[in-house]
Amino acid sequence: MKHIILFASGSGTNVENIVKYFEGHSAIAVSCVFTNKRDAFVIDRCNAMGVPAFSFNGPAFKNGSILLQILKNLKPDLIVLAGFLRKIPSEMVADFPEKIINIHPALLPKYGGKGMYGKHVHREVKANKEKESGITVHYVNDHYDEGAIIEQRSVSIASSDSEDEIARKVQELEHLHYPRIIEAVLTEN
Numbered sequence: 001m002k003h004i005i006l007f008a009s010g011s012g013t014n015v016e017n018i019v020k021y022f023e024g025h026s027a028i029a030v031s032c033v034f035t036n037k038r039d040a041f042v043i044d045r046c047n048a049m050g051v052p053a054f055s056f057n058g059p060a061f062k063n064g065s066i067l068l069q070i071l072k073n074l075k076p077d078l079i080v081l082a083g084f085l086r087k088i089p090s091e092m093v094a095d096f097p098e099k100i101i102n103i104h105p106a107l108l109p110k111y112g113g114k115g116m117y118g119k120h121v122h123r124e125v126k127a128n129k130e131k132e133s134g135i136t137v138h139y140v141n142d143h144y145d146e147g148a149i150i151e152q153r154s155v156s157i158a159s160s161d162s163e164d165e166i167a168r169k170v171q172e173l174e175h176l177h178y179p180r181i182i183e184a185v186l187t188e189n
Helices: 013-022 041-049 058-063 065-074 090-095 118-127 163-188
Strands: 002-008 028-035 053-055 078-081 100-104 132-139 149-156
Touching: 002 013, 002 065, 002 163, 013 028, 013 041, 013 163, 028 041, 028 065, 028 163, 041 053, 058 065, 065 090, 078 163, 100 163, 118 132, 118 163, 132 163, 149 163
Parallel strands: 002 028, 002 078, 028 053, 078 100
Antiparallel strands: 100 132, 132 149
16 A cells, blocks of 8 residues: 655645545555644544644744654655645655655746745736646655646636636646546556
8 A cells, every 4th residue: 555645734625635536545545634734724624534634833844853754654655745835845855755746736837936826826827818727746856846747737718717717727627637646656656
């Protein structure tokens, strides 16, 4: 059995989608979820689904030694960022090379980098009158949104689409493709 650990910062819709996708899977399971916010709604979602969820504070993440030791002890086959808004420390990237993946709500390299997440991305897509947007699943390295791209999926954007409509279209892509891409990464390695 291959084990996934999820990291999230917010409400956890991607976490819930990934957990449900792998429920009863014969070869892949979600072991637990980590969040950097003690009051994140993802914890409620995890409790409802019976998935262990743990929160940590900023110093535990930045210093990283305790969290890193916990991760090493858990021996995940893949660490999946699902709406996690912190930069992964270099030590963690070094200890889990090509074992940490992220989903970004745009077609990288466009609209990536520090501060480019969620509504900030969709606002820029709208302001620049893009005809398409999408998702990029990529490996995590020492720089925001610059790791090797695993897969991208796009969706058409109409000039009349609001930022919220763009966000909805992109989230539909996330829910449709992210679990399948995770599965492919795990079965190809």
